[in-house]
Amino acid sequence: MSEELAVFDGNPAVTASRPSWPIWDDREVTALREILESGTWGTNGTRTTAFAAEYAERHDAEHGVMVTNGTIAIRVALEAVGVEPGDEVIVPPYTFVATASAVLQSNAVPVFADIESDSMCLDPNAVEEQITDRTSAVIPVHLGGRPADLEGLKDVCEPHDIAIVEDCAQAHGSWLDGEALGTIGDAGCFSFQSSKNINAGEGGLILTNDDDIYTQAWSIANVGRIPDGEWYEHAVLGSNYRVTEFQAAILQAQMTRMDEQLERRQRSADVLDDGLAGVDGIRPQSRHPKTTSRGYHLYPIQFDPDKLAGVDKATFMEAARAEGVPVGGGYNPLYSQELFTEIEERAPAVVALAETIPDYANVECPVTERLSKTGGWMAQTVLLGDDEYIEQIVAGYEKIVANAEQLVAEAA
Numbered sequence: 001m002s003e004e005l006a007v008f009d010g011n012p013a014v015t016a017s018r019p020s021w022p023i024w025d026d027r028e029v030t031a032l033r034e035i036l037e038s039g040t041w042g043t044n045g046t047r048t049t050a051f052a053a054e055y056a057e058r059h060d061a062e063h064g065v066m067v068t069n070g071t072i073a074i075r076v077a078l079e080a081v082g083v084e085p086g087d088e089v090i091v092p093p094y095t096f097v098a099t100a101s102a103v104l105q106s107n108a109v110p111v112f113a114d115i116e117s118d119s120m121c122l123d124p125n126a127v128e129e130q131i132t133d134r135t136s137a138v139i140p141v142h143l144g145g146r147p148a149d150l151e152g153l154k155d156v157c158e159p160h161d162i163a164i165v166e167d168c169a170q171a172h173g174s175w176l177d178g179e180a181l182g183t184i185g186d187a188g189c190f191s192f193q194s195s196k197n198i199n200a201g202e203g204g205l206i207l208t209n210d211d212d213i214y215t216q217a218w219s220i221a222n223v224g225r226i227p228d229g230e231w232y233e234h235a236v237l238g239s240n241y242r243v244t245e246f247q248a249a250i251l252q253a254q255m256t257r258m259d260e261q262l263e264r265r266q267r268s269a270d271v272l273d274d275g276l277a278g279v280d281g282i283r284p285q286s287r288h289p290k291t292t293s294r295g296y297h298l299y300p301i302q303f304d305p306d307k308l309a310g311v312d313k314a315t316f317m318e319a320a321r322a323e324g325v326p327v328g329g330g331y332n333p334l335y336s337q338e339l340f341t342e343i344e345e346r347a348p349a350v351v352a353l354a355e356t357i358p359d360y361a362n363v364e365c366p367v368t369e370r371l372s373k374t375g376g377w378m379a380q381t382v383l384l385g386d387d388e389y390i391e392q393i394v395a396g397y398e399k400i401v402a403n404a405e406q407l408v409a410e411a412a
Ligand SMILES: Cc1ncc(COP(=O)(O)O)c(C=O)c1O
Pocket: 069, 070, 071, 072, 095, 096, 098, 099, 141, 167, 169, 170, 190, 191, 192, 193, 203, 204
């Protein structure tokens, strides 16, 4: 047995402090002041367009369309790739609600397919099982910036002409085999909400290499106007999903730190992977072998109760936090949320349009179920810490594993 666990009044393993977030300096102050003093705060400004182009260029994409947030980015992208009311869209259940609620808001039906245990991302085999003649899109979520199996998904989707809309809310700066996430499917949807690696408080963006998808997405986000069209010319049903010049200015400033932060987070992930390789019972999310760069938004882990005296999640998490290990609890399966189990009442318009609605209360995704009971993650801000901090975190996990018997015995 090693040193006393902090949860039993021992000394916490982590003594270094967690980096603060958001990060800003004179770059943000100057950029915001410029917008303020210019008097051009919104619609007629050029910063938003400039940022969308810069972001597209950074990811080697043809086009970028800025929108109010990541949820709207998914909704607009779905409509732009041709998802129609009543269509089915396959999504993973281990994700933030927006991946699936954006589908409902497009009047389409979310169909859940399970994830892979190691990658924690959508399993192409599970997707294949859910395809029907009503499936028009699949939304892989690159959980924590880890690329989903896009190659496998393309093999499954292409023969059926099913669009791939990548949920890149957590994948800023992730590249797979020389291509940026968000540019491999038909469209990629990013979020600039305050916890995200590139942060404007709120904001979203769609990347695409397809001229038609771009035009459609731009129009939907700009009250149905046409790029290069007249101001009062409205071709499609759109809304006002624009952001302000202030947000674009903040984003331009945040981007100046992107490379240095990417590098720091990757370095921390290397230290964690190395350290946890020696901790039997705690397993990090697997790496995609073809990852060229990974924009870590999360560092997901799962513990193995069989190796940790049968510990349950609440006990494990409490012990970890007492050690100062900043681990969060992870997602619950989306299909078990009331939004889905009570779908008839919560989304009647979709139910009316759909040919069939899944029996959400009885969806079976065993990998997701297990992960929701044994998984968690550390946020990107943790990964901005120095090596000493990250090594202390590894020591915290080691301590819990070494003392698992006592932890479980005393919790009983
Ligand atoms: C996987 C995922 N998809 C979509 C979103 C939605 O983004 P937003 O909060 O900007 O609407 C988020 C973020 O919150 C997310 O984590």
